[in-house]
Amino acid sequence: MSETPEDVKKILGPNEQIQIYVKQKFYHPKINIDSVIITNERIILRQPHAVGLKKDYTDFNYQDISNVVLEKGIVRSTVKCTLRLGGDPLSLNDLPNSDAEKAYGLIRENLVRYQSPFTARSEGVSPSQPQSGAHQQL
Numbered sequence: 281m282s283e284t285p286e287d288v289k290k291i292l293g294p295n296e297q298i299q300i301y302v303k304q305k306f307y308h309p310k311i312n313i314d315s316v317i318i319t320n321e322r323i324i325l326r327q328p329h330a331v332g333l334k335k336d337y338t339d340f341n342y343q344d345i346s347n348v349v350l351e352k353g354i355v356r357s358t359v360k361c362t363l364r365l366g367g368d369p370l371s372l373n374d375l376p377n378s379d380a381e382k383a384y385g386l387i388r389e390n391l392v393r394y395q396s397p398f399t400a401r402s403e404g405v406s407p408s409q410p411q412s413g414a415h416q417q418l
Contacts (some may be wrong), residue, residue: 288324296320299386322341324368341394342390345370349362353377360372
């Protein structure tokens with residue numbers, strides 16, 4: 281993990297907090313270094329270009345993500361987020377295992393927090409409701 285750049289701090293909402301900032305590393309020479317910022321409200325992808333003079337930001341709200349999967353490798357891992365609207369999953373590739381595990385845990389935690397109560401429950405049955413086949417006596 282690295283220190284969060286000032287340009288990222290400027291685009292955060294008033295109650296938004298950075299939970300993890302990860303620079304993705306590439307094994308081939310490349311001027312642009314992508315980074316991933318996971319906050320309590322969204323996932324932000326930061327891509328500097330034009331020798332660092334310009335930066336592109338793409339963000340994904342947790343309401344737009346339906347699932348997250350950790351594909352763990354020997355040294356590096358991939359975190360894949362399935363988007364509700366379909367299309368290719370959001371893939372955070374080549375993350376060091378420790379950063380990938382932490383990112384996966386934070387995304388999973390935030391997904392549960394931002395899901396509606398009906399989708400967060402298993403089987404969609406409230407614990408206070410009687411199970412099928414059970415009868416209450418009045």
